[in-house]
Amino acid sequence: MDEIFGIPAPLLFGQLLLGLINGAFYAMLSLGLAVIFGLLNIINFTHGAQFMMGAFAAWMLLNWVGLNYWVALILVPIIIGATGVLMEWLMIRRLYKLDHLYGLLLTFGIGLIVEGLFRNEFGSSGLPYQIPPQLSGAWDLGFMFLPVYRGWVVAFALVICLATWIVIEKTRLGAYLRAATENASLVQAFGINVPRMVTLTYGAGVGLAALAGVLAAPIYSVNPQMGSNLIIVVFAVVVIGGMGSILGSVITGFGLGVVEGLTKVFWPEASATVIFVIMAIVLLARPAGLFGRA
Amino acid sequence: MNLTRRGLVVAGAAAAAWPASFSGARAQAANTIKIGVLNDQSGTYRDLSGPGSTICVRQAIAELGSLGFNVEVVQADHQNRPDVGSTIARTWFDRDGVDAILDVPTSSVALAVAGIAREKNKVYLNSGAASSDLTGPACSPNTVHWTYDTWMLAKGTGGAMVRAGGDSWFFITADYAFGHALERDTANFVRAAGGRVLGSVRTPFPGTTDFSSYLVQAQSSRAKVIGLANAGADTINSIKQAAEFGLTRRGVKLAGLLVFITDVHSLGLQTAQGLVLTETFYWDLNDRTRALTQRVRANMPGNQPPTMVQAGCYSAALHYLKAVKEMGVAAAKASGADAVTRMKAMPTDDDAFGAGAIRPDGRKLHPAYLFEVKQPSESRGAWDYYKLLQTVTAEEAFRPLADGACPIVRG
Structure with a gap:
């Protein structure tokens, strides 16, 4: 059998693909963070809790209302995004003029509270959520079995990332947003309601986290801790990509997923650490991140 | 002045009362476990x-x-x-x-x-x-x-899997004291019963949510049984993702070496059915x-x-x-x-x-029970999850005293 670095080639290809799948989650979550940081200058530490809320909302829609996965895919980002709008309107907007640290502390605190409330209500073991019947089963790729659902996650995440990038970089709305980040009062002078735009941007970033939560529900245990496990890694991804860089966070998300996947083969014990080692190196060599502007 | 004097009186009264209440509390503490x-x-x-x-x-x-x-x-x-x-x-x-x-x-x-x-x-x-x-x-x-303990789980679940023909194993092990002990104890049983351990992978704990990479490694070892030497959310995610990757459908057996009823509840019977596990207590x-x-x-x-x-x-x-x-x-x-x-x-x-x-x-001694998780159609209601396969007596369930290398009983 063909071997690469002592690892059978089929196994290696399989791991690359799995890395890409995990990278899809990193990319979607870091995308939301990058959008929020880029336009609001808020380090949104509630992101993990919002991801978790997305998964729980999908579960609630199914078990309490009887609405399936496909409906959840549309409804959940809107519902959880609306909670984000409310949160921005009630609390976060009071912190824009202060140091980053205040926004970080507020969102981190809210994240802990939300996680605690869900733990009290639903316990810590998690809830079952089945893969939708249309996406169950697996493809035989020769070198591995690829569950249809994982393929769907990668494709869907790529489309969402691309769409977000197009909206921000190529449309008039995106141009307003980018202009408002540079000079909010000037944009306001042109008759654009900047505060409302910022509120809706936060809602959209939260909606992205919730959407990732719906995608994750059939794969991971739907439990209150699911977000906090992921969020630290995702922050490292954002830092490596460059805070606020949209394209950077997407490429880094997928790239680090692959690096982590390979680590799981060559040195499994280090797979939880490798991303942070890369982060340290990037911060030393390029403090603004790989795609950031210094 | 008036206020100060009243304050003094109060302080004096408190000082007089304090030793009494203190010794009262001490007497209370002496009679409290x-x-x-x-x-x-x-x-x-x-x-x-x-x-x-x-x-x-x-x-x-x-x-x-x-x-x-x-x-x-x-x-x-x-x-x-x-x-x-x-x-x-x-x-x-x-x-x-x-x-x-x-x-x-x-x-x-x-x-x-x-x-x-x-x-x-x-x-x-x-x-x-x-x-x-x-x-x-x-x-x-x-x-x-x-x-x-891990020895009991290894003998109960591990022993049952080997008896059922699962003679080659690959371990997915949580990388801390518990996982290491569970893998060691189970591997000993597998080898003693004539089985082989084809490999193992240590997963970072806590913080691992995606086990697909490890499951694919396990599968490519061509082992008949994947031993899950982990617990809680790790086990839940492993089992869920093994089902997703169709491992169980293609004849690979999963040995959940430590599965609690709360894990089964979280997985749902649809995913957990058929799982064999060992517990010492089941409510029903x-x-x-x-x-x-x-x-x-x-x-x-x-x-x-x-x-x-x-x-x-x-x-x-x-x-x-x-x-x-x-x-x-x-x-x-x-x-x-x-x-x-x-x-x-x-x-x-x-x-x-x-x-x-x-x-x-x-070591507290009592019987252990080998259970199989019911199919959704067999379950009569909430938390009705297990059917009893075998009862292991207290003497059989736990490691013999002489094999434990416990220093306080050797002398």
Whole structure:
């Protein structure tokens, strides 16, 4: 059998693909963070809790209302995004003029509270959520079995990332947003309601986290801790990509997923650490991140 | 001036009253047994131990009625971190006058607390942790390991899988004391039964959510059985993702070496059906377990029936307080080792585990049960999850005394 670095080639290809799948989650979550940081200058530490809320909302829609996965895919980002709008309107907007640290502390605190409330209500073991019947089963790729659902996650995440990038970089709305980040009062002078735009941007970033939560529900245990496990890694991804860089966070998300996947083969014990080692190196060599502007 | 004088009077009265109330409190403390329930209140093991364990301890106290002394219960969250657990244990023993620590899931924390309980000569009744080292190299005259251990799980589930033809294994192991012990004990059984271990992979704990990479590695080893030497959310994610990758459909068997009923509840019967597992307590096992469940369930979080860890806390508290009553509060408080010795001298009997005993190395003995998770069509209602495959007697279920390498019984 063909071997690469002592690892059978089929196994290696399989791991690359799995890395890409995990990278899809990193990319979607870091995308939301990058959008929020880029336009609001808020380090949104509630992101993990919002991801978790997305998964729980999908579960609630199914078990309490009887609405399936496909409906959840549309409804959940809107519902959880609306909670984000409310949160921005009630609390976060009071912190824009202060140091980053205040926004970080507020969102981190809210994240802990939300996680605690869900733990009290639903316990810590998690809830079952089945893969939708249309996406169950697996493809035989020769070198591995690829569950249809994982393929769907990668494709869907790529489309969402691309769409977000197009909206921000190529449309008039995106141009307003980018202009408002540079000079909010000037944009306001042109008759654009900047505060409302910022509120809706936060809602959209939260909606992205919730959407990732719906995608994750059939794969991971739907439990209150699911977000906090992921969020630290995702922050490292954002830092490596460059805070606020949209394209950077997407490429880094997928790239680090692959690096982590390979680590799981060559040195499994280090797979939880490798991303942070890369982060340290990037911060030393390029403090603004790989795609950031210094 | 007037105010100051009144203030002086009050202060004087307080000073006069203080020594009296202080000595009153001391007398009170001398006649009080203080039990500390130390476990995971906020993480992955919360549902299987957590507040439910404290509720089961309180249930035991309530059932004993008037003991002639007071019993106080405190609880704390060790966050599955040995440093946090050690600090709480020291504070409890040194400052708060705790006499016995109960539960302590997470083997790394459990081993750390065992050392402290021995150093301070207090009582340590472990229900939540799995590592068989607690009655092996790390055994102590102050420790009783109550509910289950890795050797028992390895023999129960591992033995059953090998008997059913699963003679080649690959382990997915949580990279800490518990996972290592469970993998070691199971691998020994597999090899002793003529099976082979084809490989293993150590997954970072905590913090691993995606097991697909490890499952694909396991699959490419062509092992017939994938042994899951992990617990809680790790096991749930492993089983869920193994089903997703169609491993079970293609004939690979999963051995969930430590699966609690709360994990099955989380997986749902659709995913968990057919899983073989070993427990020492199941709420619907017999009339006594059903009676206990009925008494305690209304107070449990989410009205869930107790897990074997929580039932173990009930049973351990019950037996400890009976021993204290026999030997007297003063003697029990003076020496934790003496209290444990008394506990070992008395036979145990309760609704959770039936009749049993505690061995000189601190191993609590009772039967273990091999269960299979029901199919959704077989389940008659909420939490009706297991069917009994086999009962293993107490003598067979646990590691023989001579094989444990426990220093306190060798001499």
